[in-house]
Amino acid sequence: MKLISLFKPILNKIWAIRQTNPASQHVIIKLMILLDRVSKTYSRGSKPSLDRVSLHVEPKEFVIVVGQSGAGKTTLLKLLTREERQTSGKIIVGGIDYDKLKDREIPLLRRKIGVVFQDFKLLPNKTIFENVAYALEMVGMGNKEIRNTVPKVLDIVNLTGKEDRMPVELSGGERQRVAIARAIVRQPKILIADEPTGNLDPKHAWDVIKVLEKINRFGTTVLLTTHNQEIVNRLKRRVVTISDGKIVSDRANAGYKL
Numbered sequence: 001m002k003l004i005s006l007f008k009p010i011l012n013k014i015w016a017i018r019q020t021n022p023a024s025q026h027v028i029i030k031l032m033i034l035l036d037r038v039s040k041t042y043s044r045g046s047k048p049s050l051d052r053v054s055l056h057v058e059p060k061e062f063v064i065v066v067g068q069s070g071a072g073k074t075t076l077l078k079l080l081t082r083e084e085r086q087t088s089g090k091i092i093v094g095g096i097d098y099d100k101l102k103d104r105e106i107p108l109l110r111r112k113i114g115v116v117f118q119d120f121k122l123l124p125n126k127t128i129f130e131n132v133a134y135a136l137e138m139v140g141m142g143n144k145e146i147r148n149t150v151p152k153v154l155d156i157v158n159l160t161g162k163e164d165r166m167p168v169e170l171s172g173g174e175r176q177r178v179a180i181a182r183a184i185v186r187q188p189k190i191l192i193a194d195e196p197t198g199n200l201d202p203k204h205a206w207d208v209i210k211v212l213e214k215i216n217r218f219g220t221t222v223l224l225t226t227h228n229q230e231i232v233n234r235l236k237r238r239v240v241t242i243s244d245g246k247i248v249s250d251r252a253n254a255g256y257k258l
């Protein structure tokens, strides 16, 4: 009896939520990413870069976003990282409703989302170890824990032994894997990779993709944009195609088709 009264407020709350909207609550809790009719217009009067885009991504999914240059892929990713704000529509990531997100909560959100760019964005004057460690220093992790964590992450991206090198001393593919290590070292729920292989030759590109697959196997949701047809065909994952700001197809285990 005592136990029930202890849990009663919580039970009431759950019940209240179910009463308001049982179906959508279930969906929100289950999904990692929910976009509901999201539009983005950069400047008033111009054509929307995203036009009523709806997308559901479940935890641990691997989703490839393809589309012509200017289709809206990066815009979509920037809305997820909250680098840009949607003009209309609803975005919920990991249960966080972006309409209710306060500015001071944004750093916390960014810790849940790791990002990798085409041009790596490494710190040129820091070693590989320091580049990855920096992401942990930023969140106040102690030295001992950093020394413990960084080698594990460098091992995941197959860069053990390169800790003391400078970024210029690495190949493009290796640099991108450092960038991935830095993006995952805080154990984000989602990894966003915007054209991570754009500057790489096919061999190095595939090494990077294999690392993304490994991270996905560990349970991280991955969103990848690419123009590389061969990668899309080899991966055989869910492919979302954007054209002119709209999702025009969304297929499981798909190949490349524009």
Ligand SMILES: Nc1ncnc2c1ncn2[C@@H]1O[C@H](COP(=O)(O)OP(=O)(O)OP(=O)(O)O)[C@@H](O)[C@H]1O
Residues within 6 Å of the ligand: 042, 043, 049, 067, 068, 069, 070, 071, 072, 073, 074, 075, 076
């Ligand atoms: N900051 C901005 N201000 C104004 N317009 C922008 C801005 N960023 C993007 N756009 C416009 O939005 C549209 C979509 O751009 P976006 O960068 O999302 O395309 P993309 O699919 O990532 O292309 P790419 O494959 O070349 O990277 C384009 O028409 C672009 O010019």
Ligand SMILES: [Mg+2]
Residues within 6 Å of the ligand: 073, 074, 075, 194
């Ligand atoms: Mg882009």
